[in-house]
Amino acid sequence: MADIRSLFATRLYRARLDAFQPEVDARELEASCLSIAEDDEAGQDWCEREGYPGYTSYASLTDLPWRFPIFADLVKALDKHVMAFAEDVQFDLGDKGLVLEDVWINVLPEGGSHGSHIHPHSVISGTTYVAMPDGTSALKLEDPRLPMMMAAPTRTKECREELKNFVYVAPEIGDVLLWESWLRHEVPMNMAEDDRISVSFNYKWE
Template sequence: MPSRTLFATHFYEGQLTEAALVEELLDACLSLAQEDRAGRAWSKAHGYRGYTSYASLNDLPQRDPAIADLVKILNRHVAAFAQECGFQLERKLRLDSLWVNVLKPGGTHSGHLHPHSVVSGTVYIAVPPGSGALKLEDPRLPMMMAAPRRPDTFVYAEPAPGSIFLWESWLRHEVMPNAAREDRIGISFNYR
Protein backbone atom coordinates (compact mmCIF):
# COMPACT_ATOMS: atom_id res chain seq x y z
CA MET A 1 0.00 0.00 0.00
CA PRO A 2 1.48 3.42 -0.95
CA SER A 3 2.36 5.92 1.76
CA ARG A 4 1.30 9.54 1.95
CA THR A 5 2.82 12.66 3.47
CA LEU A 6 1.16 13.99 6.61
CA PHE A 7 1.49 17.28 8.46
CA ALA A 8 3.56 19.22 5.96
CA THR A 9 5.40 22.33 7.17
CA HIS A 10 4.93 25.36 4.94
CA PHE A 11 7.67 27.92 4.28
CA TYR A 12 6.87 30.98 2.18
CA GLU A 13 9.38 32.76 -0.04
CA GLY A 14 8.23 36.04 -1.54
CA GLN A 15 9.95 39.11 -2.90
CA LEU A 16 9.63 42.87 -2.52
CA THR A 17 9.45 43.98 -6.13
CA GLU A 18 9.84 47.70 -5.42
CA ALA A 19 13.61 48.39 -5.49
CA ALA A 20 13.01 51.98 -4.35
CA LEU A 21 11.21 50.71 -1.25
CA VAL A 22 14.13 48.42 -0.39
CA GLU A 23 16.43 51.46 -0.56
CA GLU A 24 14.08 53.51 1.62
CA LEU A 25 13.94 50.68 4.13
CA LEU A 26 17.74 50.48 4.18
CA ASP A 27 17.91 54.19 5.03
CA ALA A 28 15.24 53.75 7.72
CA CYS A 29 17.06 50.81 9.32
CA LEU A 30 20.39 52.62 9.37
CA SER A 31 18.80 55.76 10.84
CA LEU A 32 17.10 53.76 13.58
CA ALA A 33 20.35 51.97 14.41
CA GLN A 34 22.03 55.36 14.74
CA GLU A 35 19.31 57.13 16.74
CA ASP A 36 17.90 54.40 19.01
CA ARG A 37 20.11 54.60 22.09
CA ALA A 38 17.91 52.22 24.09
CA GLY A 39 18.10 49.60 21.32
CA ARG A 40 21.87 49.91 21.09
CA ALA A 41 22.16 49.61 24.88
CA TRP A 42 19.88 46.53 24.95
CA SER A 43 21.87 44.93 22.12
CA LYS A 44 25.15 45.50 23.94
CA ALA A 45 23.79 44.25 27.28
CA HIS A 46 22.42 41.06 25.69
CA GLY A 47 25.44 40.25 23.51
CA TYR A 48 23.66 40.98 20.22
CA ARG A 49 26.41 41.66 17.73
CA GLY A 50 24.99 44.72 16.05
CA TYR A 51 21.69 46.49 16.65
CA THR A 52 18.09 45.44 17.12
CA SER A 53 15.03 47.51 17.93
CA TYR A 54 13.39 44.36 19.34
CA ALA A 55 13.27 45.57 22.96
CA SER A 56 13.20 49.32 22.44
CA LEU A 57 10.74 50.49 19.75
CA ASN A 58 7.25 49.19 19.06
CA ASP A 59 5.95 51.91 16.74
CA LEU A 60 8.13 51.60 13.64
CA PRO A 61 5.27 51.87 11.09
CA GLN A 62 4.27 55.18 12.70
CA ARG A 63 7.87 56.42 12.76
CA ASP A 64 8.71 55.84 9.11
CA PRO A 65 6.46 55.89 6.00
CA ALA A 66 8.60 53.26 4.24
CA ILE A 67 7.99 50.82 7.10
CA ALA A 68 4.27 51.64 6.97
CA ASP A 69 4.33 50.83 3.23
CA LEU A 70 6.15 47.57 4.00
CA VAL A 71 3.45 46.56 6.50
CA LYS A 72 0.75 46.95 3.81
CA ILE A 73 2.73 44.62 1.55
CA LEU A 74 3.40 42.14 4.36
CA ASN A 75 -0.31 42.02 5.20
CA ARG A 76 -1.01 40.69 1.69
CA HIS A 77 1.83 38.14 1.82
CA VAL A 78 0.78 36.91 5.27
CA ALA A 79 -2.85 36.57 4.13
CA ALA A 80 -1.73 34.47 1.14
CA PHE A 81 0.47 32.31 3.38
CA ALA A 82 -2.33 31.80 5.91
CA GLN A 83 -4.59 30.63 3.09
CA GLU A 84 -1.87 28.29 1.79
CA CYS A 85 -1.51 26.84 5.30
CA GLY A 86 -5.25 26.19 5.45
CA PHE A 87 -5.78 28.27 8.60
CA GLN A 88 -9.43 28.49 9.58
CA LEU A 89 -9.43 32.02 10.94
CA GLU A 90 -12.31 33.81 12.60
CA ARG A 91 -10.58 37.11 11.81
CA LYS A 92 -7.55 37.98 9.72
CA LEU A 93 -4.09 37.89 11.21
CA ARG A 94 -2.74 41.23 12.42
CA LEU A 95 0.78 42.52 12.87
CA ASP A 96 1.77 42.12 16.52
CA SER A 97 5.41 43.23 16.48
CA LEU A 98 8.05 44.37 14.01
CA TRP A 99 11.73 45.13 14.63
CA VAL A 100 14.93 46.01 12.78
CA ASN A 101 18.04 43.83 12.90
CA VAL A 102 21.47 45.06 11.85
CA LEU A 103 23.78 42.08 12.29
CA LYS A 104 27.48 42.88 12.19
CA PRO A 105 30.10 40.49 10.79
CA GLY A 106 30.39 37.46 13.06
CA GLY A 107 26.92 38.04 14.48
CA THR A 108 24.42 35.21 14.80
CA HIS A 109 21.16 34.39 16.55
CA SER A 110 20.81 30.94 18.10
CA GLY A 111 17.89 28.58 17.53
CA HIS A 112 14.55 29.92 18.72
CA LEU A 113 10.84 30.17 17.98
CA HIS A 114 8.30 32.96 18.40
CA PRO A 115 5.75 32.14 21.13
CA HIS A 116 2.31 33.76 21.22
CA SER A 117 2.34 34.34 17.44
CA VAL A 118 0.89 32.50 14.45
CA VAL A 119 3.11 33.64 11.56
CA SER A 120 6.63 35.05 11.83
CA GLY A 121 9.00 36.25 9.18
CA THR A 122 11.81 38.43 7.97
CA VAL A 123 12.26 40.83 5.09
CA TYR A 124 15.90 41.04 4.04
CA ILE A 125 17.12 44.53 3.19
CA ALA A 126 20.91 44.17 2.84
CA VAL A 127 22.43 40.73 2.24
CA PRO A 128 26.14 40.95 1.42
CA PRO A 129 27.70 37.78 -0.04
CA GLY A 130 28.55 35.33 2.72
CA SER A 131 26.24 36.92 5.28
CA GLY A 132 24.52 33.61 5.99
CA ALA A 133 21.26 31.79 5.52
CA LEU A 134 18.22 31.25 7.67
CA LYS A 135 18.47 27.75 9.15
CA LEU A 136 15.16 25.95 9.69
CA GLU A 137 14.87 22.84 11.85
CA ASP A 138 12.64 19.84 11.17
CA PRO A 139 9.93 20.21 13.85
CA ARG A 140 9.97 16.45 14.42
CA LEU A 141 13.61 16.50 15.51
CA PRO A 142 12.94 16.32 19.29
CA MET A 143 10.73 13.26 18.72
CA MET A 144 13.07 11.32 16.43
CA MET A 145 14.97 9.49 19.19
CA ALA A 146 16.55 6.48 17.43
CA ALA A 147 15.56 7.49 13.88
CA PRO A 148 18.35 7.35 11.29
CA ARG A 149 19.77 10.60 9.96
CA ARG A 150 17.85 12.34 7.20
CA PRO A 151 19.34 14.72 4.66
CA ASP A 152 16.70 17.41 5.32
CA THR A 153 16.78 17.69 9.13
CA PHE A 154 17.94 21.27 8.61
CA VAL A 155 17.03 23.41 5.62
CA TYR A 156 18.96 26.56 4.76
CA ALA A 157 17.02 29.36 3.06
CA GLU A 158 19.36 31.75 1.25
CA PRO A 159 18.01 35.32 1.24
CA ALA A 160 18.63 38.14 -1.21
CA PRO A 161 17.80 41.82 -0.83
CA GLY A 162 14.02 42.10 -0.85
CA SER A 163 13.40 38.45 0.11
CA ILE A 164 10.32 37.86 2.27
CA PHE A 165 10.42 34.64 4.31
CA LEU A 166 7.36 33.52 6.30
CA TRP A 167 6.86 30.48 8.53
CA GLU A 168 4.57 29.33 11.31
CA SER A 169 5.87 30.82 14.54
CA TRP A 170 6.41 27.44 16.24
CA LEU A 171 9.02 26.47 13.63
CA ARG A 172 12.46 26.54 15.26
CA HIS A 173 15.00 28.53 13.27
CA GLU A 174 18.29 30.33 13.68
CA VAL A 175 20.28 33.04 11.99
CA MET A 176 23.57 31.66 10.71
CA PRO A 177 26.76 33.64 11.45
CA ASN A 178 27.37 36.64 9.27
CA ALA A 179 30.64 35.75 7.55
CA ALA A 180 30.54 38.83 5.29
CA ARG A 181 32.55 41.98 5.87
CA GLU A 182 29.42 44.12 5.93
CA ASP A 183 26.24 44.20 7.99
CA ARG A 184 23.25 42.01 7.14
CA ILE A 185 20.09 44.06 7.61
CA GLY A 186 16.55 42.79 7.94
CA ILE A 187 13.18 43.56 9.42
CA SER A 188 11.53 40.74 11.41
CA PHE A 189 7.92 40.53 12.51
CA ASN A 190 5.15 38.48 14.13
CA TYR A 191 1.45 38.19 13.27
CA ARG A 192 -1.26 36.82 15.53
Protein backbone atom coordinates in the same frame (compact mmCIF):
# COMPACT_ATOMS: atom_id res chain seq x y z
CA MET B 1 3.60 -1.12 -4.67
CA ALA B 2 3.53 0.50 -1.24
CA ASP B 3 1.42 3.60 -0.65
CA ILE B 4 3.87 6.09 0.93
CA ARG B 5 2.67 9.60 1.64
CA SER B 6 4.21 12.72 3.19
CA LEU B 7 2.16 13.88 6.18
CA PHE B 8 2.16 16.90 8.51
CA ALA B 9 3.65 19.38 6.08
CA THR B 10 5.66 22.38 7.24
CA ARG B 11 5.10 25.20 4.79
CA LEU B 12 7.60 27.95 3.95
CA TYR B 13 6.41 30.97 1.96
CA ARG B 14 8.88 32.87 -0.22
CA ALA B 15 8.00 35.80 -2.47
CA ARG B 16 9.24 39.17 -3.61
CA LEU B 17 8.16 41.99 -1.33
CA ASP B 18 7.04 44.04 -4.34
CA ALA B 19 4.73 41.26 -5.57
CA PHE B 20 1.92 43.28 -3.99
CA GLN B 21 1.34 47.01 -3.97
CA PRO B 22 2.41 49.38 -2.57
CA GLU B 23 6.03 49.14 -3.60
CA VAL B 24 8.64 49.73 -0.90
CA ASP B 25 11.83 51.48 -1.98
CA ALA B 26 14.67 49.12 -1.00
CA ARG B 27 17.30 51.85 -0.72
CA GLU B 28 15.08 54.02 1.46
CA LEU B 29 14.32 51.04 3.69
CA GLU B 30 18.02 50.23 4.12
CA ALA B 31 18.87 53.87 4.86
CA SER B 32 16.04 54.04 7.39
CA CYS B 33 17.19 50.87 9.16
CA LEU B 34 20.75 52.18 9.50
CA SER B 35 19.60 55.64 10.62
CA ILE B 36 17.28 54.18 13.26
CA ALA B 37 20.02 51.85 14.50
CA GLU B 38 22.41 54.78 14.87
CA ASP B 39 19.91 56.96 16.77
CA ASP B 40 18.25 54.32 18.98
CA GLU B 41 20.31 54.60 22.15
CA ALA B 42 17.86 52.51 24.17
CA GLY B 43 18.15 49.70 21.63
CA GLN B 44 21.93 49.97 21.59
CA ASP B 45 22.01 49.79 25.39
CA TRP B 46 19.75 46.72 25.38
CA CYS B 47 21.94 44.93 22.82
CA GLU B 48 25.06 45.65 24.82
CA ARG B 49 23.45 44.59 28.10
CA GLU B 50 22.03 41.37 26.66
CA GLY B 51 25.11 40.49 24.60
CA TYR B 52 23.20 40.74 21.32
CA PRO B 53 25.66 41.12 18.42
CA GLY B 54 24.98 44.14 16.25
CA TYR B 55 21.64 45.87 16.67
CA THR B 56 17.96 45.03 17.00
CA SER B 57 15.05 47.36 17.71
CA TYR B 58 13.00 44.47 19.15
CA ALA B 59 13.23 45.64 22.77
CA SER B 60 13.20 49.39 22.22
CA LEU B 61 10.93 50.55 19.36
CA THR B 62 7.42 49.14 19.15
CA ASP B 63 5.90 51.70 16.78
CA LEU B 64 8.06 51.76 13.65
CA PRO B 65 5.06 51.98 11.26
CA TRP B 66 3.79 55.03 13.15
CA ARG B 67 7.16 56.76 13.30
CA PHE B 68 8.36 56.15 9.74
CA PRO B 69 6.20 56.15 6.57
CA ILE B 70 8.48 53.61 4.88
CA PHE B 71 7.58 51.07 7.58
CA ALA B 72 3.88 51.85 7.23
CA ASP B 73 4.21 51.03 3.50
CA LEU B 74 6.16 47.89 4.38
CA VAL B 75 3.40 46.65 6.68
CA LYS B 76 0.75 47.22 3.99
CA ALA B 77 2.74 44.94 1.69
CA LEU B 78 3.38 42.36 4.44
CA ASP B 79 -0.33 42.22 5.29
CA LYS B 80 -1.04 40.94 1.78
CA HIS B 81 1.74 38.36 1.89
CA VAL B 82 0.54 37.08 5.25
CA MET B 83 -3.01 36.67 3.97
CA ALA B 84 -1.72 34.78 0.92
CA PHE B 85 0.21 32.44 3.21
CA ALA B 86 -2.80 32.00 5.52
CA GLU B 87 -4.83 30.88 2.50
CA ASP B 88 -2.11 28.41 1.50
CA VAL B 89 -2.05 26.76 4.94
CA GLN B 90 -5.87 26.88 4.94
CA PHE B 91 -6.35 28.61 8.28
CA ASP B 92 -9.99 28.92 9.35
CA LEU B 93 -9.82 32.42 10.80
CA GLY B 94 -13.55 32.74 11.47
CA ASP B 95 -14.56 36.31 12.21
CA LYS B 96 -11.05 37.25 13.31
CA GLY B 97 -8.05 38.34 11.29
CA LEU B 98 -4.26 38.16 11.32
CA VAL B 99 -2.86 41.48 12.46
CA LEU B 100 0.66 42.77 12.97
CA GLU B 101 1.88 42.18 16.51
CA ASP B 102 5.38 43.62 16.20
CA VAL B 103 7.99 44.52 13.60
CA TRP B 104 11.67 45.15 14.27
CA ILE B 105 15.04 45.81 12.61
CA ASN B 106 18.03 43.46 12.73
CA VAL B 107 21.56 44.59 11.85
CA LEU B 108 23.97 41.67 12.13
CA PRO B 109 27.67 42.52 11.68
CA GLU B 110 30.50 40.21 10.71
CA GLY B 111 30.76 37.40 13.27
CA GLY B 112 27.24 37.97 14.59
CA SER B 113 24.63 35.23 14.83
CA HIS B 114 21.15 34.69 16.25
CA GLY B 115 20.63 31.41 18.07
CA SER B 116 17.85 28.88 17.56
CA HIS B 117 14.43 30.13 18.71
CA ILE B 118 10.68 30.25 18.08
CA HIS B 119 8.17 33.12 18.31
CA PRO B 120 5.62 32.13 20.98
CA HIS B 121 2.16 33.74 21.14
CA SER B 122 2.19 34.52 17.39
CA VAL B 123 0.67 32.67 14.44
CA ILE B 124 2.83 33.69 11.48
CA SER B 125 6.35 35.06 11.65
CA GLY B 126 8.74 36.14 8.96
CA THR B 127 11.50 38.34 7.67
CA THR B 128 12.11 40.58 4.70
CA TYR B 129 15.71 41.07 3.63
CA VAL B 130 17.23 44.53 3.22
CA ALA B 131 20.99 43.88 2.83
CA MET B 132 22.49 40.46 2.12
CA PRO B 133 26.21 40.83 1.32
CA ASP B 134 28.06 38.04 -0.47
CA GLY B 135 28.94 35.27 1.95
CA THR B 136 26.40 36.19 4.59
CA SER B 137 24.46 33.50 6.43
CA ALA B 138 21.32 31.79 5.20
CA LEU B 139 18.28 31.21 7.38
CA LYS B 140 18.45 27.80 9.08
CA LEU B 141 15.14 25.99 9.68
CA GLU B 142 14.80 22.98 11.99
CA ASP B 143 12.48 20.01 11.50
CA PRO B 144 9.93 20.42 14.33
CA ARG B 145 9.86 16.63 14.81
CA LEU B 146 13.55 16.49 15.65
CA PRO B 147 13.15 16.16 19.47
CA MET B 148 10.96 13.08 18.94
CA MET B 149 13.37 11.22 16.65
CA MET B 150 15.37 9.76 19.56
CA ALA B 151 17.20 6.70 18.18
CA ALA B 152 16.67 7.45 14.47
CA PRO B 153 19.79 7.22 12.26
CA THR B 154 20.97 10.27 10.39
CA ARG B 155 19.64 10.91 6.89
CA THR B 156 21.77 10.45 3.81
CA LYS B 157 23.27 13.62 2.34
CA GLU B 158 21.17 13.13 -0.79
CA CYS B 159 17.85 12.78 1.02
CA ARG B 160 14.84 14.74 -0.18
CA GLU B 161 14.42 18.24 1.21
CA GLU B 162 11.22 17.24 3.03
CA LEU B 163 13.23 14.65 5.01
CA LYS B 164 16.15 16.82 6.05
CA ASN B 165 16.63 17.68 9.73
CA PHE B 166 17.75 21.18 8.82
CA VAL B 167 17.08 23.28 5.72
CA TYR B 168 19.10 26.37 4.80
CA VAL B 169 17.38 29.09 2.78
CA ALA B 170 19.52 31.80 1.20
CA PRO B 171 17.20 34.76 0.60
CA GLU B 172 17.93 37.68 -1.69
CA ILE B 173 17.40 41.38 -1.06
CA GLY B 174 13.70 42.10 -1.42
CA ASP B 175 12.57 38.57 -0.52
CA VAL B 176 9.90 37.85 2.08
CA LEU B 177 9.97 34.56 4.00
CA LEU B 178 7.01 33.47 6.12
CA TRP B 179 6.52 30.46 8.37
CA GLU B 180 4.28 29.39 11.22
CA SER B 181 5.63 30.87 14.44
CA TRP B 182 6.26 27.52 16.14
CA LEU B 183 8.95 26.63 13.58
CA ARG B 184 12.38 26.77 15.20
CA HIS B 185 14.94 28.76 13.23
CA GLU B 186 18.25 30.55 13.56
CA VAL B 187 20.72 32.78 11.74
CA PRO B 188 24.21 31.21 11.67
CA MET B 189 27.30 33.39 11.95
CA ASN B 190 27.57 36.18 9.40
CA MET B 191 30.84 35.47 7.60
CA ALA B 192 30.62 38.55 5.37
CA GLU B 193 32.51 41.75 6.19
CA ASP B 194 29.39 43.88 5.72
CA ASP B 195 26.22 44.06 7.79
CA ARG B 196 23.35 41.66 7.17
CA ILE B 197 20.17 43.77 7.51
CA SER B 198 16.65 42.44 7.78
CA VAL B 199 13.24 43.37 9.16
CA SER B 200 11.39 40.69 11.10
CA PHE B 201 7.77 40.59 12.24
CA ASN B 202 5.02 38.60 13.97
CA TYR B 203 1.32 38.38 13.20
CA LYS B 204 -1.30 37.33 15.75
CA TRP B 205 -4.89 36.10 15.41
CA GLU B 206 -7.49 38.44 16.84
